[in-house]
Amino acid sequence: KNAFNPAHPDYWGEAPADKPTQRSVEAALVAWSLWQLGDDFLTKLTSSERANINKWLASCTQVPERENNHAWFTAINQAARLSLSKKWKEFSGSEEWMLADLKAMEALAKSAEDGWYSDSPVLSTYDYYNFWTFASHFLYWNRIIGKSYPEWSARFSRRLKLFLEKTPYFFAANGSHVLFGRSLIYRWSVLMPLVEAYAQGMWTQSPGMLRAIVRRNLEFHWNAGAFDKTNGKLRETFSEQGSTAIREPYIDNGHPYWAMQAFSLYSIPPQDAFWTSREEPLPVERGDYRVRLEVPKMMLVGTKTSGQVRLLEARNESRRPRYRDGYHRFAYSSHFPFNYIAREDRVTWDQALAFRNNQTGLCSGRSGIKSGTLTADGTELEWWAQLDDLRFDVVTRISVNGEFEKRTHVVTAPASALNKSIEILEGSSVLGLMNGETYERTVKPKLQILRSPRSKLLIASWNVDGFQQLEATEVFDQSIPPNVNLIYPRMVVNTLRQPLTAERTTLVSLHYASPRPLKTNELMRQAAHLVTV
Secondary structure (H helix, E strand, O other): OHHHOOOOOOOOOOOOOOOOOHHHHHHHHHHHHHHHHHHHHHOOOOHHHHHHHHHHHHHOOOOOOOOOOOHHHHHHHHHHHHHHOOOOOOOOOOHHHHHHHHHHHHHOOOOOOOOOOOOOOOOOOOOOHHHHHHHHHHHHHHHHHHHHOHHHHHHHHHHHHHHHHHHHHHEOOOOOEOOOOOOHHHHHHHHHHHHHHHHOOOOOOOHHHHHHHHHHHHHHHHHOOOEEOOOOEEOOOOOOOOOHHHOOOOOOOOHHHHHHHHHHHHHOOOOOHHHHOOOOOOHHHHOOEEEEEOOOOEEEEEEOOOOEEEEEEOOOOOOOHHHHHHOOOOEEEOOOOOEOOOOOOOOOOOOOEEEEEOOOOOEEOOOEEEEEEEOOOEEEEEEEEEEOOEEEEEEEEEEEEOOEEEEEEEEEOOHHHOOOOEEEEEEOOOEEEOOOOOOEEEEEOOEEEEEOOOOOOEEEEEEEEOOOEEEEEOOOOOOOOOOOEOOOOEEEEEEEEEEOOOOEEEEEEEEEEEOOOOOHHHHHHHHHHHHHO
């Protein structure tokens, strides 16, 4: 109560009236928590204390934000105060504001086909905010006030059920979900909409499936180093020695605790089937799959023998350049976490194609996208990279066969770029390494295999056509710190290089990455077939 008392030294302070603020985000959880605590708690407060809380919450709904997920935060704020006002005179909310927020969120759905929402009205920006805001905060709203607005509740519920049908395919046998996008230190908050949907009767799978996802995901993050034992708190980085770039500008000491919303699972009664059912195998443990997400133009690829899940993206876009590492790669993996540096003048090229000026060191990956489609076996996208005043247009096709990816790039360059020492770089998945670890390297004509003796993970790359060199890269640029990976303190990737010598260049490569790789003879046999296809 002191946090909302203007006369107390610990007062949080009202949100400004002229600009958006992070307080509006946090206020949603204050409102949700206050509503959950209910009358037993509110009766312990004085009338002035209840009025202070309402005034502070109201200050966080002065500036509308309706072009991204933030509209859900003020919708929750208004919904809780509207609900509480039925009994407590100190509370009041705006139905008009709340309904405007709902209309804005519905507009971001764009299509009801998959239940996904873009985090922008103009860009195709899809990420885990579909789990920990678009889905979770609808469920908060629905529990608070949904019965009073049955038509709104039904529309959002239909989309949520479509979304939930495919969520189990994101989870790998090791418990991880495929890491991509931003705010990844929210970690197991991905579980929040799953357990709350279950509590509201909207979970589309079995209780045993949900229980397996929840337990394994929590274990994965804990084992990855989520908890800082020295300081007694959740880390602001994904692991102890992983990339610090994951600490986005809005992340500070308390933000990793967004993950704690998932512990609403403890509100499920102890005799419920969630607690008593036997855990069931995850989809990736039942068989191989290619699951298409038509609206965000993504494809989930699961491999039963290894337990790996990959996410191919044909059209995803980041809202800001610093976030691009989480959105602009060809594919993301449950077992091979990507590199993240948040630099605008440099890039890491794992699972990406990049252009570098060797005279200046300036490096650029994908700057924009013209189009992207899902094919029967992968993706095809038209995109461009901007390097100073030079624009490179690229058509990329990726074909997936098991844990192999065959990539074909057709690069169109301006004539003025041919005398500027530009090289094209393409990278494999990342092989994560611990400090002091030595990886095994096998080199054959147009082939390089890298393997970690510790983890047994393996990556392999073939120069099918068009590249001049194939090498191992542990440092992308001397100006980039070595700990660029989300989880591991060190890493190595297979890098294919080609100097830019023509206005039109065709490049073809084959990549393989697996936590339980094929035997060498079988790997070579399958690769030989795919190279010729």
